[in-house]
Amino acid sequence: xxxxxxxxxxxxxxxxxxxxxxxxxxxxxxxxxxxxxxxxxxxxxxxxxxxxxxxxxxxxxxxxxxxxxxxxxxxxxxxxxxxxxxxxxxxxxxxxxxxxxxxxxxxxxxxxxxxxxxxxxxxxxxxxxxxxxxxxxxxxxxxxxxxxxxxxxxxxxxxxxxxxxxxxxxxxxxxxxxxxxxxxxxxxxxxxxxxxxxxxxxxxxxxxxxxxxxxxxxxxxxxxxxxxxxxxxxxxxxxxxxxxxxxxxxxxxxxxxxxxxxxxxxxxxxxxxxxxxxxxxxxxxxxxxxxxxxxxxxxxxxxxxxxxxxxxxxxxxxxxxxxxxxxxxxxxxxxxxxxxxxxxxxxxxxxxxx
Ligand SMILES: Nc1ncnc2c1ncn2[C@@H]1O[C@H](COP(=O)(O)OP(=O)(O)OP(=O)(O)O)[C@@H](O)[C@H]1O
Ligand SMILES: [Mg+2]
Numbered sequence: 001x002x003x004x005x006x007x008x009x010x011x012x013x014x015x016x017x018x019x020x021x022x023x024x025x026x027x028x029x030x031x032x033x034x035x036x037x038x039x040x041x042x043x044x045x046x047x048x049x050x051x052x053x054x055x056x057x058x059x060x061x062x063x064x065x066x067x068x069x070x071x072x073x074x075x076x077x078x079x080x081x082x083x084x085x086x087x088x089x090x091x092x093x094x095x096x097x098x099x100x101x102x103x104x105x106x107x108x109x110x111x112x113x114x115x116x117x118x119x120x121x122x123x124x125x126x127x128x129x130x131x132x133x134x135x136x137x138x139x140x141x142x143x144x145x146x147x148x149x150x151x152x153x154x155x156x157x158x159x160x161x162x163x164x165x166x167x168x169x170x171x172x173x174x175x176x177x178x179x180x181x182x183x184x185x186x187x188x189x190x191x192x193x194x195x196x197x198x199x200x201x202x203x204x205x206x207x208x209x210x211x212x213x214x215x216x217x218x219x220x221x222x223x224x225x226x227x228x229x230x231x232x233x234x235x236x237x238x239x240x241x242x243x244x245x246x247x248x249x250x251x252x253x254x255x256x257x258x259x260x261x262x263x264x265x266x267x268x269x270x271x272x273x274x275x276x277x278x279x280x281x282x283x284x285x286x287x288x289x290x291x292x293x294x295x296x297x298x299x300x301x302x303x304x305x306x307x308x309x310x311x312x313x314x315x316x317x318x319x320x321x322x323x324x325x326x327x328x329x330x331x332x333x334x335x336x337x338x339x340x341x342x343x344x345x346x347x348x349x350x351x352x353x354x
Contacts (some may be wrong), residue, residue, distance in 0.1 A: 007021075007056065010043050016209050017040050030199060030200050034205050045157055048155060049078055076332075081157055081159060084142065099113070112148060136167045246327075250341075264347070281326045282324060282325065285318065291309075294309045294311055
C-alpha cells in the first residue's frame, strides 16, 4: 500500500504531540520510525491505524483519504511491544482470531493459520498457550496474528522492546526477512538506532512531534540535516568552539553555532604515523572502553573532550598517554542548516618537480 500523510497534527489539550508531519511511503517499503521517548511515534501510528483522530491533516492510502474510515476498514495489522496476545487462547486461536471475525470458512482459516505458523517458525506450537512460550515466540505469534487477515500495512510499535538483547538481534533479522517475503508495507517504531539502521529501507527521525529527517540509513548518517539528527545517529562529540582546533580556524567566520565530530573523523596515534603532521595537535587519553571489535577512546584536548575509535591491531593505549590527534572534518550547524567543513590543513602538499 502506498501511504501519504500531509500536515498531520495531534493536539492533547494545549500540548502539540504531533506537529505538521508530512511523508510518503512507497508500497512494500519497511520504514523505521526512530526518536526519543515522548517524540510522537506511537501517536503517529495510532492515527494511521484510526485508533486516534488527527487534529488536522490528511491520511491517504492508495490515493484515498481515510481519515473518516474506522480502524477495521483500513487494512492494517498492528503489533505492540507488550505482546498483547489473548492469554486464554492457544497459538492457533490467536492467529485465527481476525479471520473468524471476518467470517471466513473453517477450511480457509485452517490453511491460512497453518501457513503463517510455518512461516513464523511456530510449527508444533499451535496448541500452546501464551504462557508456555518464550518472549520471542510470543512476538512471532503476534506477528502471525497481525498478518492473518492480509493487511496492506503493518504497524509495529517497538515489537522487541521487552526482549533481551541477543534474541532481539535474531528477531530483527528474522522480521526483515519475513517482511520482505510477504512484501507488505511496514512501519517499525524503535528507540534503538542500531535496530533501525539494520532493519529499515528508510528511517524517519521524529523529535518533539516533528519529522526531523527521512531517508535511507546511509543518507541520514552521511548528510544529517539537523543537529538533532547528527547527534542522535552515531556517536559523536559536540564542540562549542571548533575554531580553537587546528585546521578549523575558519569556522569563526561561519554562521554555524556548534560543531559535531564523529569518532571516525578523528585519528589518534604517534606523531610519526601522520603524513601531514602540520594538521595535527596533541591530546591526552582520558578513558578507554573495550567494545569487542575496537577501542573507544576519550581524548582530552584543552577543555574539549573528543571520542574516537582505535583498532585492536594498533599499540594499546593507556589513560594518561599523550597522543597526536588529527580531525579530518566536522559538521557545523545553526538552527536551519548544516555544513561539512574539511580540515583546511589536510590538503596534500604540491608535488615537487626536480
Ligand atoms: N492520550 C493522551 N493524552 C495526553 N497526552 C498524550 C496522550 N497520548 C500521548 N500523549 C503525549 O504525547 C506525546 C507523544 O507521545 P507518544 O506516545 O506518541 O510518544 P512516543 O514517541 O511513542 O514515545 P515512546 O518512545 O516513549 O513510546 C507525549 O508527551 C505523551 O505524553
Ligand atoms: Mg511509543
